[in-house]
Amino acid sequence: MLVDSHCHLDFPDFADELDAVVARAEAAGVGRMVTISTRVREQTKLLVIAERFSNVYCSVGTHPHHADEEDGISIDELIALTRHPKVAALGEAGLDYFYEHGSHAAQARGFRTHIAAARETGLPLVIHTREADEDCGHILDEEMAKGAFRAVLHCYTGGRELAMKAVALGLYIGFTGILTFKKSDALRALAAELPSDRILVETDAPYLAPGKFRGKRNEPSYVVETAKVLAYARGVSFDEISRQTTENFFRLFSKVPHPDAAA
Template sequence: MMLMDTHVHLNAEQYETDLSEVIQRALDANVQKMIVVGFDRPTITKAMELVEQYEFLYAAIGWHPVDAIDCTDEDLQWIEELTAHPKVVAIGETGLDYHWDKSPKEIQQEVFRKQIALAKRVKLPIVIHNRDATDDCVRILMEEHAEEVGGVMHSFSGSVETAKICIEKLNFIISLGGPVTFKNAKMPKKVAAEIPLQYLMLETDAPYLTPHPFRGKRNEPSHIPLIAQEIASLKEITVEEVAKVTTENAHRLFYKIK
Protein backbone atom coordinates (compact mmCIF):
# COMPACT_ATOMS: atom_id res chain seq x y z
CA MET A 1 0.00 0.00 0.00
CA MET A 2 1.57 3.25 -1.17
CA LEU A 3 0.52 6.62 0.23
CA MET A 4 1.50 10.17 -0.68
CA ASP A 5 1.58 13.28 1.51
CA THR A 6 0.73 15.98 -1.02
CA HIS A 7 1.35 18.94 1.32
CA VAL A 8 3.94 18.93 4.09
CA HIS A 9 6.32 21.51 5.55
CA LEU A 10 9.41 19.40 6.22
CA ASN A 11 11.27 22.68 5.70
CA ALA A 12 9.78 24.07 8.94
CA GLU A 13 11.93 24.82 11.96
CA GLN A 14 9.89 22.28 13.99
CA TYR A 15 11.87 19.51 12.24
CA GLU A 16 15.36 20.99 12.59
CA THR A 17 16.54 18.49 15.20
CA ASP A 18 15.03 15.21 13.98
CA LEU A 19 14.15 15.51 10.27
CA SER A 20 15.79 12.23 9.26
CA GLU A 21 13.79 10.34 11.91
CA VAL A 22 10.55 12.05 10.81
CA ILE A 23 11.21 11.04 7.21
CA GLN A 24 12.04 7.46 8.19
CA ARG A 25 8.79 7.15 10.18
CA ALA A 26 6.89 8.33 7.10
CA LEU A 27 8.56 5.71 4.90
CA ASP A 28 7.86 3.03 7.52
CA ALA A 29 4.18 4.05 7.36
CA ASN A 30 4.16 3.52 3.55
CA VAL A 31 4.18 7.26 2.85
CA GLN A 32 6.59 6.85 -0.02
CA LYS A 33 6.41 10.28 -1.66
CA MET A 34 5.96 13.74 -0.15
CA ILE A 35 5.55 17.25 -1.58
CA VAL A 36 7.40 19.87 0.47
CA VAL A 37 5.74 23.29 0.22
CA GLY A 38 7.75 26.51 0.14
CA PHE A 39 5.89 29.82 0.47
CA ASP A 40 8.58 32.53 0.84
CA ARG A 41 12.32 32.92 0.18
CA PRO A 42 13.62 30.89 3.19
CA THR A 43 11.11 28.03 2.92
CA ILE A 44 11.49 27.74 -0.85
CA THR A 45 15.28 27.64 -0.52
CA LYS A 46 15.01 24.88 2.11
CA ALA A 47 12.48 22.94 0.02
CA MET A 48 14.86 22.97 -2.96
CA GLU A 49 17.69 21.70 -0.73
CA LEU A 50 15.50 18.84 0.52
CA VAL A 51 14.42 17.66 -2.93
CA GLU A 52 18.08 17.46 -3.93
CA GLN A 53 18.83 15.41 -0.83
CA TYR A 54 15.96 12.88 -0.96
CA GLU A 55 14.80 11.27 -4.20
CA PHE A 56 11.21 10.72 -2.95
CA LEU A 57 10.66 14.39 -2.02
CA TYR A 58 9.22 16.95 -4.45
CA ALA A 59 8.54 20.68 -4.12
CA ALA A 60 5.62 23.06 -4.56
CA ILE A 61 6.80 26.68 -4.55
CA GLY A 62 4.85 29.92 -4.37
CA TRP A 63 4.12 32.94 -2.19
CA HIS A 64 1.77 32.76 0.78
CA PRO A 65 -1.13 35.26 0.79
CA VAL A 66 -0.47 36.36 4.37
CA ASP A 67 2.92 37.65 3.20
CA ALA A 68 1.73 39.00 -0.17
CA ILE A 69 2.73 42.52 0.86
CA ASP A 70 6.38 41.38 0.91
CA CYS A 71 6.27 39.73 -2.53
CA THR A 72 8.15 41.50 -5.34
CA ASP A 73 8.23 40.87 -9.07
CA GLU A 74 11.82 39.69 -8.53
CA ASP A 75 10.55 37.04 -6.11
CA LEU A 76 8.04 35.80 -8.69
CA GLN A 77 10.72 35.78 -11.40
CA TRP A 78 12.93 33.68 -9.11
CA ILE A 79 10.07 31.23 -8.52
CA GLU A 80 9.44 30.99 -12.25
CA GLU A 81 13.11 30.21 -12.90
CA LEU A 82 13.06 27.48 -10.24
CA THR A 83 10.13 25.73 -11.95
CA ALA A 84 12.59 24.45 -14.56
CA HIS A 85 13.84 22.04 -11.88
CA PRO A 86 12.43 18.56 -12.60
CA LYS A 87 11.23 18.12 -9.00
CA VAL A 88 9.23 21.35 -8.78
CA VAL A 89 5.73 20.00 -9.38
CA ALA A 90 3.35 22.88 -8.57
CA ILE A 91 2.95 26.60 -7.91
CA GLY A 92 1.87 27.43 -4.37
CA GLU A 93 0.78 27.59 -1.84
CA THR A 94 -0.89 30.74 -3.02
CA GLY A 95 -4.41 32.08 -2.65
CA LEU A 96 -6.20 34.35 -0.18
CA ASP A 97 -6.21 34.61 3.61
CA TYR A 98 -8.61 37.14 5.12
CA HIS A 99 -8.16 35.81 8.66
CA TRP A 100 -4.90 37.70 9.20
CA ASP A 101 -4.60 41.37 8.26
CA LYS A 102 -0.89 41.69 7.46
CA SER A 103 -1.49 42.00 3.71
CA PRO A 104 -4.41 44.09 2.37
CA LYS A 105 -6.98 42.16 0.36
CA GLU A 106 -6.23 43.98 -2.89
CA ILE A 107 -2.51 43.15 -2.63
CA GLN A 108 -3.29 39.51 -1.87
CA GLN A 109 -5.54 39.36 -4.91
CA GLU A 110 -2.93 40.96 -7.17
CA VAL A 111 -0.18 38.54 -6.08
CA PHE A 112 -2.63 35.64 -6.40
CA ARG A 113 -3.49 36.59 -9.97
CA LYS A 114 0.19 36.93 -10.86
CA GLN A 115 0.87 33.41 -9.56
CA ILE A 116 -2.03 31.92 -11.51
CA ALA A 117 -0.58 33.54 -14.64
CA LEU A 118 2.85 32.17 -13.71
CA ALA A 119 1.43 28.66 -13.30
CA LYS A 120 -0.19 28.87 -16.72
CA ARG A 121 3.08 30.03 -18.32
CA VAL A 122 5.04 27.10 -16.87
CA LYS A 123 2.11 24.65 -17.19
CA LEU A 124 2.05 23.54 -13.56
CA PRO A 125 -0.94 22.98 -11.26
CA ILE A 126 -1.74 25.44 -8.46
CA VAL A 127 -1.85 24.73 -4.71
CA ILE A 128 -4.53 26.93 -3.14
CA HIS A 129 -4.53 28.30 0.40
CA ASN A 130 -7.96 29.71 1.26
CA ARG A 131 -8.96 31.05 4.64
CA ASP A 132 -12.15 33.05 5.12
CA ALA A 133 -12.05 34.05 1.44
CA THR A 134 -13.90 31.35 -0.50
CA ASP A 135 -16.04 33.56 -2.75
CA ASP A 136 -13.13 35.76 -3.85
CA CYS A 137 -10.81 32.78 -4.20
CA VAL A 138 -13.14 30.86 -6.51
CA ARG A 139 -14.07 34.00 -8.46
CA ILE A 140 -10.43 34.89 -9.17
CA LEU A 141 -9.58 31.31 -10.17
CA MET A 142 -12.45 31.44 -12.66
CA GLU A 143 -11.60 34.90 -13.97
CA GLU A 144 -7.98 33.88 -14.52
CA HIS A 145 -8.96 30.55 -16.13
CA ALA A 146 -7.06 28.42 -13.64
CA GLU A 147 -8.86 25.37 -15.08
CA GLU A 148 -6.25 25.40 -17.86
CA VAL A 149 -3.71 23.93 -15.41
CA GLY A 150 -5.94 22.72 -12.58
CA GLY A 151 -4.76 22.35 -9.03
CA VAL A 152 -5.67 21.43 -5.49
CA MET A 153 -7.76 23.06 -2.78
CA HIS A 154 -5.30 22.43 0.05
CA SER A 155 -6.62 21.47 3.49
CA PHE A 156 -10.17 21.96 2.25
CA SER A 157 -12.67 23.06 4.89
CA GLY A 158 -15.53 24.29 2.69
CA SER A 159 -18.87 22.84 1.74
CA VAL A 160 -19.72 19.98 -0.60
CA GLU A 161 -21.25 22.56 -2.94
CA THR A 162 -18.01 24.57 -3.10
CA ALA A 163 -16.00 21.38 -3.61
CA LYS A 164 -18.20 20.46 -6.58
CA ILE A 165 -17.70 23.91 -8.16
CA CYS A 166 -13.92 23.55 -7.80
CA ILE A 167 -14.00 20.08 -9.36
CA GLU A 168 -16.46 20.72 -12.18
CA LYS A 169 -15.59 24.28 -13.21
CA LEU A 170 -11.93 24.61 -12.21
CA ASN A 171 -10.51 21.14 -12.84
CA PHE A 172 -9.35 21.01 -9.21
CA ILE A 173 -8.86 18.19 -6.72
CA ILE A 174 -9.92 18.41 -3.06
CA SER A 175 -7.24 17.63 -0.47
CA LEU A 176 -8.18 16.50 3.04
CA GLY A 177 -5.93 16.40 6.10
CA GLY A 178 -6.06 15.97 9.85
CA PRO A 179 -9.32 17.88 10.45
CA VAL A 180 -11.31 15.11 8.74
CA THR A 181 -10.48 12.98 11.81
CA PHE A 182 -11.74 15.54 14.34
CA LYS A 183 -14.97 14.49 16.04
CA ASN A 184 -16.60 17.92 15.54
CA ALA A 185 -15.45 18.43 11.92
CA LYS A 186 -18.82 18.04 10.21
CA MET A 187 -17.92 19.75 6.92
CA PRO A 188 -14.71 17.79 6.09
CA LYS A 189 -16.45 14.52 6.99
CA LYS A 190 -19.37 15.40 4.71
CA VAL A 191 -16.97 16.24 1.87
CA ALA A 192 -15.04 13.00 2.42
CA ALA A 193 -18.26 10.98 2.34
CA GLU A 194 -19.94 12.68 -0.64
CA ILE A 195 -17.16 13.72 -3.05
CA PRO A 196 -16.10 10.82 -5.32
CA LEU A 197 -12.75 9.31 -4.42
CA GLN A 198 -11.24 10.17 -7.82
CA TYR A 199 -11.36 13.86 -6.80
CA LEU A 200 -9.70 13.49 -3.39
CA MET A 201 -6.09 13.58 -2.18
CA LEU A 202 -4.38 13.20 1.20
CA GLU A 203 -2.15 15.65 3.03
CA THR A 204 -0.91 16.40 6.54
CA ASP A 205 0.07 20.10 6.33
CA ALA A 206 2.54 18.96 8.98
CA PRO A 207 3.71 20.20 11.42
CA TYR A 208 0.18 21.65 11.67
CA LEU A 209 -3.35 20.16 11.85
CA THR A 210 -2.39 16.95 13.63
CA PRO A 211 -5.06 14.24 13.30
CA HIS A 212 -6.88 12.52 16.14
CA PRO A 213 -5.70 10.90 18.45
CA PHE A 214 -2.47 12.98 18.39
CA ARG A 215 -4.21 16.37 18.19
CA GLY A 216 -2.22 19.03 20.06
CA LYS A 217 1.14 17.44 19.23
CA ARG A 218 3.45 18.14 16.30
CA ASN A 219 2.11 16.61 13.11
CA GLU A 220 4.25 14.60 10.71
CA PRO A 221 3.73 12.72 7.43
CA SER A 222 3.66 9.32 9.14
CA HIS A 223 0.10 10.26 10.20
CA ILE A 224 -1.24 10.04 6.63
CA PRO A 225 -2.63 6.50 7.28
CA LEU A 226 -4.92 7.94 9.99
CA ILE A 227 -6.43 10.32 7.43
CA ALA A 228 -6.77 7.55 4.85
CA GLN A 229 -8.46 5.29 7.41
CA GLU A 230 -11.01 7.96 8.36
CA ILE A 231 -11.93 8.57 4.72
CA ALA A 232 -12.23 4.83 4.18
CA SER A 233 -14.57 4.56 7.16
CA LEU A 234 -16.72 7.47 5.98
CA LYS A 235 -16.97 5.99 2.47
CA GLU A 236 -17.34 2.41 3.75
CA ILE A 237 -14.49 1.16 1.55
CA THR A 238 -11.07 -0.29 2.29
CA VAL A 239 -8.10 1.85 3.27
CA GLU A 240 -6.18 0.12 0.47
CA GLU A 241 -8.61 1.54 -2.09
CA VAL A 242 -8.28 5.03 -0.58
CA ALA A 243 -4.50 4.73 -0.76
CA LYS A 244 -4.51 3.48 -4.35
CA VAL A 245 -6.92 6.02 -5.81
CA THR A 246 -5.68 9.11 -3.94
CA THR A 247 -2.10 8.27 -4.95
CA GLU A 248 -3.19 7.86 -8.58
CA ASN A 249 -4.97 11.22 -8.34
CA ALA A 250 -1.81 12.88 -7.04
CA HIS A 251 0.28 11.42 -9.85
CA ARG A 252 -2.26 12.61 -12.40
CA LEU A 253 -2.29 16.18 -11.05
CA PHE A 254 1.41 16.48 -10.21
CA TYR A 255 2.49 14.93 -13.51
CA LYS A 256 6.21 15.61 -12.97
CA ILE A 257 6.36 13.11 -10.08
CA LYS A 258 8.05 9.91 -11.16
Protein backbone atom coordinates (compact mmCIF):
# COMPACT_ATOMS: atom_id res chain seq x y z
CA MET A 1 0.00 0.00 0.00
CA LEU A 2 1.03 3.58 -0.72
CA VAL A 3 -0.29 6.88 0.59
CA ASP A 4 -0.56 10.20 -1.22
CA SER A 5 0.20 12.44 1.73
CA HIS A 6 -0.44 15.68 -0.17
CA CYS A 7 -2.87 16.42 -3.00
CA HIS A 8 -5.50 19.05 -3.80
CA LEU A 9 -8.68 17.21 -4.73
CA ASP A 10 -10.77 20.35 -4.21
CA PHE A 11 -9.08 22.12 -7.14
CA PRO A 12 -11.19 22.67 -10.28
CA ASP A 13 -8.90 20.31 -12.24
CA PHE A 14 -10.68 17.34 -10.64
CA ALA A 15 -14.25 18.64 -10.52
CA ASP A 16 -15.56 16.64 -13.48
CA GLU A 17 -14.12 13.24 -12.58
CA LEU A 18 -13.33 13.09 -8.89
CA ASP A 19 -14.89 9.65 -8.46
CA ALA A 20 -12.73 8.28 -11.27
CA VAL A 21 -9.58 9.90 -9.87
CA VAL A 22 -10.13 8.36 -6.44
CA ALA A 23 -10.98 4.99 -8.03
CA ARG A 24 -7.76 5.02 -10.08
CA ALA A 25 -5.78 5.75 -6.94
CA GLU A 26 -7.38 2.82 -5.15
CA ALA A 27 -6.69 0.55 -8.14
CA ALA A 28 -3.03 1.62 -8.06
CA GLY A 29 -2.74 0.61 -4.41
CA VAL A 30 -3.01 4.10 -2.90
CA GLY A 31 -4.91 3.38 0.28
CA ARG A 32 -5.13 6.87 1.78
CA MET A 33 -5.09 10.41 0.37
CA VAL A 34 -4.85 13.71 2.21
CA THR A 35 -6.33 16.68 0.36
CA ILE A 36 -4.53 19.74 1.62
CA SER A 37 -6.05 23.10 2.49
CA THR A 38 -4.75 26.32 0.97
CA ARG A 39 -7.41 28.67 2.39
CA VAL A 40 -9.05 28.30 5.79
CA ARG A 41 -12.06 30.22 4.49
CA GLU A 42 -12.69 27.48 1.91
CA GLN A 43 -12.50 24.59 4.35
CA THR A 44 -16.04 23.46 3.62
CA LYS A 45 -15.02 22.35 0.11
CA LEU A 46 -12.41 19.98 1.53
CA LEU A 47 -14.75 18.58 4.16
CA VAL A 48 -17.36 17.75 1.51
CA ILE A 49 -14.75 15.66 -0.34
CA ALA A 50 -13.31 14.04 2.78
CA GLU A 51 -16.79 13.07 3.97
CA ARG A 52 -17.66 11.66 0.54
CA PHE A 53 -14.72 9.22 0.36
CA SER A 54 -13.80 6.95 3.24
CA ASN A 55 -10.11 6.89 2.28
CA VAL A 56 -9.69 10.67 1.90
CA TYR A 57 -8.74 12.98 4.76
CA CYS A 58 -7.94 16.69 4.79
CA SER A 59 -6.06 19.46 6.54
CA VAL A 60 -6.91 23.04 7.45
CA GLY A 61 -4.61 25.97 6.80
CA THR A 62 -3.47 28.97 4.81
CA HIS A 63 -0.93 28.61 2.01
CA PRO A 64 1.76 31.33 2.13
CA HIS A 65 0.47 32.66 -1.21
CA HIS A 66 -2.73 33.62 0.64
CA ALA A 67 -1.06 34.85 3.83
CA ASP A 68 -2.16 38.46 3.41
CA GLU A 69 -5.67 37.44 2.41
CA GLU A 70 -6.08 35.37 5.59
CA ASP A 71 -3.79 37.35 7.87
CA GLY A 72 -5.12 37.31 11.41
CA ILE A 73 -6.73 33.88 11.49
CA SER A 74 -6.33 32.84 15.11
CA ILE A 75 -4.88 29.76 16.74
CA ASP A 76 -8.27 29.12 18.36
CA GLU A 77 -10.04 29.19 14.98
CA LEU A 78 -7.59 26.68 13.53
CA ILE A 79 -7.91 24.43 16.56
CA ALA A 80 -11.71 24.51 16.39
CA LEU A 81 -11.63 23.42 12.75
CA THR A 82 -9.36 20.46 13.53
CA ARG A 83 -12.05 18.89 15.70
CA HIS A 84 -13.79 17.49 12.65
CA PRO A 85 -12.99 13.75 12.49
CA LYS A 86 -11.70 13.98 8.92
CA VAL A 87 -9.25 16.85 9.60
CA ALA A 88 -5.93 15.10 10.15
CA ALA A 89 -3.40 17.94 9.85
CA LEU A 90 -2.72 21.68 9.85
CA GLY A 91 -1.48 23.56 6.81
CA GLU A 92 -0.17 23.92 4.33
CA ALA A 93 1.55 26.96 5.78
CA GLY A 94 5.07 28.33 5.61
CA LEU A 95 7.25 30.57 3.48
CA ASP A 96 7.40 31.03 -0.28
CA TYR A 97 9.83 33.67 -1.57
CA PHE A 98 9.77 32.41 -5.16
CA TYR A 99 6.53 33.94 -6.41
CA GLU A 100 6.25 36.69 -3.76
CA HIS A 101 2.46 36.33 -3.69
CA GLY A 102 2.32 36.95 0.06
CA SER A 103 4.28 39.46 2.11
CA HIS A 104 7.13 37.93 4.12
CA ALA A 105 5.75 39.32 7.39
CA ALA A 106 2.27 37.85 6.87
CA GLN A 107 3.75 34.51 5.80
CA ALA A 108 5.87 34.36 8.96
CA ARG A 109 2.92 35.28 11.19
CA GLY A 110 0.77 32.62 9.59
CA PHE A 111 3.54 30.04 9.80
CA ARG A 112 4.00 30.62 13.53
CA THR A 113 0.24 30.57 14.14
CA HIS A 114 -0.07 27.20 12.41
CA ILE A 115 2.90 25.85 14.39
CA ALA A 116 1.20 26.91 17.62
CA ALA A 117 -2.00 25.15 16.57
CA ALA A 118 -0.03 22.02 15.68
CA ARG A 119 1.71 22.13 19.04
CA GLU A 120 -1.61 22.53 20.86
CA THR A 121 -3.51 19.82 18.99
CA GLY A 122 -0.70 17.32 18.43
CA LEU A 123 -1.62 17.18 14.75
CA PRO A 124 1.14 17.43 12.15
CA LEU A 125 1.80 20.65 10.26
CA VAL A 126 2.27 20.47 6.51
CA ILE A 127 4.99 23.02 5.76
CA HIS A 128 5.41 24.72 2.40
CA THR A 129 8.87 26.25 1.98
CA ARG A 130 10.39 27.51 -1.25
CA GLU A 131 13.45 29.70 -1.73
CA ALA A 132 13.30 30.47 1.99
CA ASP A 133 15.64 27.95 3.60
CA GLU A 134 17.35 30.35 6.01
CA ASP A 135 14.20 31.98 7.35
CA CYS A 136 12.36 28.66 7.53
CA GLY A 137 15.19 27.09 9.49
CA HIS A 138 15.28 30.07 11.86
CA ILE A 139 11.55 29.84 12.57
CA LEU A 140 11.74 26.07 13.08
CA ASP A 141 14.56 26.50 15.61
CA GLU A 142 12.76 29.27 17.50
CA GLU A 143 9.41 27.53 17.58
CA MET A 144 10.76 24.11 18.52
CA ALA A 145 12.49 25.78 21.48
CA LYS A 146 9.04 26.89 22.69
CA GLY A 147 7.73 23.32 22.63
CA ALA A 148 7.79 20.31 20.34
CA PHE A 149 5.49 19.96 17.35
CA ARG A 150 5.22 17.51 14.47
CA ALA A 151 5.56 18.48 10.82
CA VAL A 152 6.55 17.54 7.29
CA LEU A 153 8.40 19.74 4.82
CA HIS A 154 6.31 18.84 1.82
CA CYS A 155 7.40 18.84 -1.85
CA TYR A 156 10.97 19.27 -0.73
CA THR A 157 13.28 21.10 -3.12
CA GLY A 158 15.42 23.00 -0.63
CA GLY A 159 19.02 22.51 0.36
CA ARG A 160 20.67 19.79 2.37
CA GLU A 161 21.20 22.01 5.40
CA LEU A 162 17.51 22.70 5.94
CA ALA A 163 16.58 19.07 5.34
CA MET A 164 19.09 17.85 7.90
CA LYS A 165 17.98 20.50 10.39
CA ALA A 166 14.36 19.38 9.95
CA VAL A 167 15.25 15.74 10.47
CA ALA A 168 17.32 16.62 13.55
CA LEU A 169 14.25 18.38 14.93
CA GLY A 170 12.18 15.23 14.39
CA LEU A 171 10.38 16.41 11.25
CA TYR A 172 9.67 14.57 7.99
CA ILE A 173 10.53 15.28 4.34
CA GLY A 174 8.00 14.73 1.54
CA PHE A 175 8.95 14.05 -2.09
CA THR A 176 6.84 14.69 -5.19
CA GLY A 177 7.22 13.99 -8.91
CA ILE A 178 10.07 16.52 -8.96
CA LEU A 179 12.20 13.66 -7.65
CA THR A 180 11.72 11.90 -11.00
CA PHE A 181 12.81 14.83 -13.20
CA LYS A 182 16.02 14.41 -15.20
CA LYS A 183 17.68 17.44 -13.59
CA SER A 184 16.89 16.36 -10.01
CA ASP A 185 20.15 14.48 -9.35
CA ALA A 186 20.92 16.54 -6.24
CA LEU A 187 17.44 15.95 -4.86
CA ARG A 188 17.74 12.21 -5.44
CA ALA A 189 21.11 12.21 -3.68
CA LEU A 190 19.53 13.94 -0.69
CA ALA A 191 16.61 11.52 -0.71
CA ALA A 192 19.10 8.64 -0.59
CA GLU A 193 20.83 10.16 2.43
CA LEU A 194 17.84 10.82 4.67
CA PRO A 195 16.88 8.41 7.47
CA SER A 196 14.34 5.83 6.31
CA ASP A 197 11.91 6.75 9.08
CA ARG A 198 11.63 10.40 7.95
CA ILE A 199 10.55 10.17 4.30
CA LEU A 200 7.11 10.45 2.68
CA VAL A 201 5.79 10.38 -0.88
CA GLU A 202 3.13 12.68 -2.30
CA THR A 203 1.86 14.08 -5.58
CA ASP A 204 0.88 17.71 -4.89
CA ALA A 205 -1.71 16.94 -7.58
CA PRO A 206 -2.86 18.44 -9.87
CA TYR A 207 0.69 19.82 -10.15
CA LEU A 208 4.11 18.25 -10.70
CA ALA A 209 3.25 15.06 -12.56
CA PRO A 210 6.22 12.65 -12.44
CA GLY A 211 8.46 12.23 -15.47
CA LYS A 212 6.42 9.44 -17.05
CA PHE A 213 3.41 11.78 -17.17
CA ARG A 214 5.22 15.12 -17.51
CA GLY A 215 3.00 17.79 -18.98
CA LYS A 216 -0.21 16.08 -17.91
CA ARG A 217 -2.43 16.82 -14.95
CA ASN A 218 -1.11 14.98 -11.93
CA GLU A 219 -3.33 12.73 -9.79
CA PRO A 220 -2.91 10.56 -6.67
CA SER A 221 -2.40 7.29 -8.58
CA TYR A 222 0.84 8.72 -9.99
CA VAL A 223 2.46 8.65 -6.54
CA VAL A 224 3.52 5.14 -7.54
CA GLU A 225 6.04 6.64 -10.00
CA THR A 226 7.63 8.83 -7.35
CA ALA A 227 7.86 5.85 -5.00
CA LYS A 228 9.63 3.83 -7.71
CA VAL A 229 12.28 6.51 -8.18
CA LEU A 230 12.69 6.97 -4.43
CA ALA A 231 13.23 3.22 -4.07
CA TYR A 232 15.82 3.25 -6.87
CA ALA A 233 17.65 6.24 -5.37
CA ARG A 234 17.84 4.56 -1.99
CA GLY A 235 18.78 1.14 -3.37
CA VAL A 236 15.78 -0.69 -1.95
CA SER A 237 12.81 -2.50 -3.44
CA PHE A 238 9.54 -0.85 -4.35
CA ASP A 239 7.80 -2.99 -1.72
CA GLU A 240 10.22 -1.76 0.92
CA ILE A 241 9.76 1.92 0.07
CA SER A 242 5.98 1.42 0.03
CA ARG A 243 6.09 -0.19 3.45
CA GLN A 244 8.41 2.42 4.93
CA THR A 245 6.71 5.54 3.60
CA THR A 246 3.28 4.20 4.55
CA GLU A 247 4.48 3.36 8.04
CA ASN A 248 5.95 6.85 8.32
CA PHE A 249 2.69 8.39 7.15
CA PHE A 250 0.57 6.68 9.78
CA ARG A 251 3.09 7.58 12.48
CA LEU A 252 2.96 11.27 11.52
CA PHE A 253 -0.70 11.53 10.48
CA SER A 254 -1.79 9.55 13.51
CA LYS A 255 -5.40 10.71 13.34
CA VAL A 256 -5.85 8.77 10.09
CA PRO A 257 -6.86 5.19 10.95
CA HIS A 258 -4.69 2.43 9.56
CA PRO A 259 -6.61 -0.09 7.41
CA ASP A 260 -5.29 -2.92 9.57
CA ALA A 261 -6.81 -1.34 12.68
CA ALA A 262 -10.25 -2.62 11.72
CA ALA A 263 -9.01 -6.17 11.24
